[in-house]
Amino acid sequence: MIETEVIESKSNVIMKRDGFSFEKLDNKCYYTTFDIKNKNLNLTNIINFDLIKVLYDLNPDIYDLVEIEKINETEANLIIVLKHLFKDLGIPQKYSYLNIKLHKTQYFFKFESKPIKRTKPSQVPISAEVVDFDHIETIGEFITNSHVIVKNYTYIGSVTNTMSYFDKIAASITYKIISRVINFISNYKKMS
Incomplete structure (x- = not known):
């Protein structure tokens, strides 16, 4: 069983909509949960690094660049460059360079993502900040082969007391990304 340390008693719900929840558990952890259902698709077969690529391909208005370098079936490096969404506010463009490991059984999966801090990829604009x-x-728990409950924990690097409107912006962007993926998978018809 996969264990994640969470301090749920301090939870602050930022957004709940259509089965999606975005919460701030404390000053260092954001929690997102949602579920995906599709009776026409065995969801256990599609949980892999290709699904991560789909997540970003469905959101070209949010991302400038997404590159996945598969090391093997259970590990990959990922470069993500966000659109410069808040340029007018003087906020720098953002990027992430991640090492992702996938652990999977027939009952659950877990993607563990850690930043690669040693270098800034050449594909990332010079002015972009990590x-x-x-x-x-x-973490995903397969209720059935066609139903999975997904929980995401994002642990912030430094303690932050972000203003509530920044939390709401993050929640809105995350909702937009996740809802597109849920709709894509939920409406997918397996080709015979």
Whole structure:
């Protein structure tokens, strides 16, 4: 069983909509949960690094660049460059360079993402700043082969007392990304 340390008693719900929940558990952890259902698809077969690519391909208005370098079936490096969404506010463009490991059984999966801090990829604009987080855990529990409950924990690198409107912006962007993926998978018809 996969264990994740969470301090749920300090939870602050930022957004709940259509089965999606985005919460701030404490000053260092954001928690997102949602579920995906599709009776026409065995979801256990699609949980892999290709699904991460789909997540970003469905959101070209949010990302400038997404590159996945598969090391093997259970590990990959990922470069993400966000669109310069808040340029007018003087906030620098953001990017992440991650090492992701996948642990999977027939009952659950876990993506563990940690930043690669040793270098800035050449594909990233010089003025872009790295998103400051310690690690991300995305955990899924298969209720059935066609239903999975997903929980995501994002641990921030330094303690932050962000203003509530920044939390709401993060929640709105995350909701937009996740809802597109849920709709894509939920409406996918397996080709015969």
